Each structure stands twice: as C-alpha cells, then as structure tokens.
Amino acid sequence: MNLSKIVTILLILGFFGYLIFLAPKVERPTQSTSATISGVVTNHIGDTIKFYAPDSTYIAVLDTATGVFTIEFEWDTAANVNFFHGMESTKMYLQPGDDIKLTIDTEQFDESISYEGSDESSYYAWQYITNENSDFPNISEAEDDVLDSLFDEYYKPFLVKAESFKESNSIFYNSILAGIEGSKEYILNRRSALAALPQPGEAAIDFTYPDKDGNDVSLSDFVGSVVYVDVWATWCGPCRAEIPFLHDLEAEYSDKNVTFIGVTVDVEKNRQVWLDMMEEKDMKGVQIFADGWSQITKDYAINSIPRFMLFDSEGNVSDLDADRPSSEEIRPALDALLVE
Numbered sequence: 001m002n003l004s005k006i007v008t009i010l011l012i013l014g015f016f017g018y019l020i021f022l023a024p025k026v027e028r029p030t031q032s033t034s035a036t037i038s039g040v041v042t043n044h045i046g047d048t049i050k051f052y053a054p055d056s057t058y059i060a061v062l063d064t065a066t067g068v069f070t071i072e073f074e075w076d077t078a079a080n081v082n083f084f085h086g087m088e089s090t091k092m093y094l095q096p097g098d099d100i101k102l103t104i105d106t107e108q109f110d111e112s113i114s115y116e117g118s119d120e121s122s123y124y125a126w127q128y129i130t131n132e133n134s135d136f137p138n139i140s141e142a143e144d145d146v147l148d149s150l151f152d153e154y155y156k157p158f159l160v161k162a163e164s165f166k167e168s169n170s171i172f173y174n175s176i177l178a179g180i181e182g183s184k185e186y187i188l189n190r191r192s193a194l195a196a197l198p199q200p201g202e203a204a205i206d207f208t209y210p211d212k213d214g215n216d217v218s219l220s221d222f223v224g225s226v227v228y229v230d231v232w233a234t235w236c237g238p239c240r241a242e243i244p245f246l247h248d249l250e251a252e253y254s255d256k257n258v259t260f261i262g263v264t265v266d267v268e269k270n271r272q273v274w275l276d277m278m279e280e281k282d283m284k285g286v287q288i289f290a291d292g293w294s295q296i297t298k299d300y301a302i303n304s305i306p307r308f309m310l311f312d313s314e315g316n317v318s319d320l321d322a323d324r325p326s327s328e329e330i331r332p333a334l335d336a337l338l339v340e
Contacts, residue, residue: 032097038070045086093120245325260285
C-alpha cells in the first residue's frame with residue numbers, strides 16, 4: 001500500500017475518531033414530562049376548574065375577581081382530557097410540553113371556548129359545534145344501498161378539516177378516523193337492533209332474572225295481566241327521581257290488573273346497594289336483578305335508563321318506550337290496555 005493511501009486511511013480514521021471522541025456533544029432535546037394550561041373564565045361558577053385525565057384528576061383554582069387560572073402538572077403521554085367547570089364539560093387534547101391558553105364564557109360554553117397552543121383541542125371544539133348544528137341523516141329509514149353515501153356526505157367536513165393533522169400529528173389524525181368509523185359502526189348496530197324489535201301487537205321477547213330471594217322471575221309469568229316494566233339502576237339519578245311517582249301509580253292501580261316489574265341493571269358488586277335501596281324506598285311490585293347491561297338491554301335495544309315498557313295482557317308489545325310514571329300520558333295508556 002503506498003504512502004498516499006495510508007495517509008488517506010489515517011485521515012478518515014482520524015475524522016471518525018474526532019466525531020466519536022473529540023467533537024462537541026450535541027445534546028438531544030429532552031422530552032418534556034409536564035403540561036401547562038392557563039386561561040380566563042368569564043362568568044365563572046365557583047372557584048375551581050377540573051381536568052379529568054384517564055387516570056388522574058387535576059384541579060386549578062380560579063382568581064374569583066378576574067377568572068384567571070393556571071395549572072402545571074406531570075404529563076408524559078398524548079391523550080384526551082375533559083375540562084370541567086360548573087355542570088358542563090368539553091374535550092381537550094393534551095401532549096407533553098403543551099402550554100395551552102384557553103378562554104371561555106360559561107353562558108355560552110362550547111360556543112365560546114377558544115384555545116391557543118393546541119390545534120387538536122381547537123379541532124375538538126369545532127367538531128362539537130359543527131356536529132351540533134348539522135342535521136344527521138335519517139339512517140333508520142334509509143335504504144341499505146344509500147347508507148354509505150349518507151355517511152360520506154355527513155362526515156366529509158370532519159375528514160377534510162382533520163387532514164391538517166395527517167402529517168403533523170398522525171396519531172391524532174388516526175384517532176379521528178377511528179372515531180368516525182366507530183360512530184358508523186355504532187349507528188349501524190343501533191339501526192339493526194331497532195329494526196329487530198318486536199312491533200306493537202307482536203309477541204314480547206321473554207326475559208328471566210332472579211328476585212331478591214334468588215327465585216327466577218320471567219316476563220311470561222305475567223301473561224294475563226298488563227305489565228309495566230321499569231329498567232333502572234340505583235346509581236341513575238333520573239331513575240331515582242321517578243320512584244315517588246311510581247309509588248303513586250302503583251297505589252292508584254293496586255286493584256287493577258296491572259303488574260309492575262322493576263329490572264335493575266346494577267352489577268353484582270352493587271347487589272347489596274340494590275337490596276338496601278328497595279328497603280329504604282319501600283319499593284313495591286316485582287323487583288328483579290339483571291346484573292348489568294345484560295340480555296334484556298340487547299333484546300330491547302336499551303342504551304339509556306330509565307326505560308319504561310308496556311305489554312298487554314296477552315304478552316304482546318304495547319309500547320317499548322312508554323311514558324314515565326311522572327308523565328300525564330301513562331294513565332291513559334294503562335287504562336286503554338285494561339279495557340281491551
């Protein structure tokens with residue numbers, strides 16, 4: 001090997017040696033593990049703001065004179081958080097290192113909220129208002145062959161606006177796509193469940209659950225009587241609010257051919273809470289335990305409670321979304337079934 005080649009090799013080795021051992025170290029930026037949120041709340045309600053994360057709650061104290069607040073907390077992931085003030089909430093998106101400034105007027109809330117430092121949170125705010133002000137297509141009555149076009153037309157603005165995140169925040173962008181697909185799936189499943197429901201005059205779908213003593217009770221046990229079913233839970237405020245009205249209704253029809261059935265969707269660990277509430281509230285009628293969102297909620301497409309249902313004395317459906325005990329319409333509905 002000639003001298004020039006040796007010199008060249010030494011120079012190359014020397015250069016790499018410089019890079020490894022002698023060149024100034026370039027520090028890699030440290031990933032922040034905190035986030036800061038500050039802002040101003042106009043017409044504030046109380047003196048705190050809460051941020052509900054998947055596994056933590058962060059509370060900021062407001063200056064009651066100015067409505068100004070600021071909070072910094074440990075945050076090492078990218079995730080949605082819910083901003084709460086008063087009785088309302090809105091969704092935000094938070095990443096490590098974020099310094100977000102928001103303003104909001106509680107008299108308008110979602111219509112007024114504005115963010116600096118979080119384009120993702122601004123998207124959520126826009127998404128909510130746009131969705132609220134848009135007419136969702138009547139999927140339940142649409143023909144199968146037009147469903148895709150109806151979905152495409154409705155969701156197009158959301159997808160177009162989300163395109164801005166395709167490169168800058170692909171995780172957020174993909175979450176928007178997944179959310180839209182999940183929404184479509186839910187709507188289609190709901191459409192199928194509603195279409196499968198028995199119609200008025202058709203035979204009811206039977207259900208069987210244990211009572212407080214462990215004895216199985218079925219809807220079909222009461223063929224020959226008008227049946228008013230209350231699907232509820234001890235943790236459901238609107239359900240509990242109906243109990244006094246239900247008591248009045250039961251007393252008024254105590255000598256009539258009407259059976260009142262309460263079906264709780266409380267889970268097994270809350271069984272004692274259910275038993276205690278029945279005693280505390282002196283609950284009448286037939287009370288049975290469904291142990292969560294079990295088969296009755298699937299068969300009758302129940303996704304919110306309380307749900308009241310009416311069945312005639314022949315065991316057929318009368319109304320699967322019957323009026324509540326507190327309504328003025330429930331008595332005429334019961335009376336009509338009693339004279340059939």
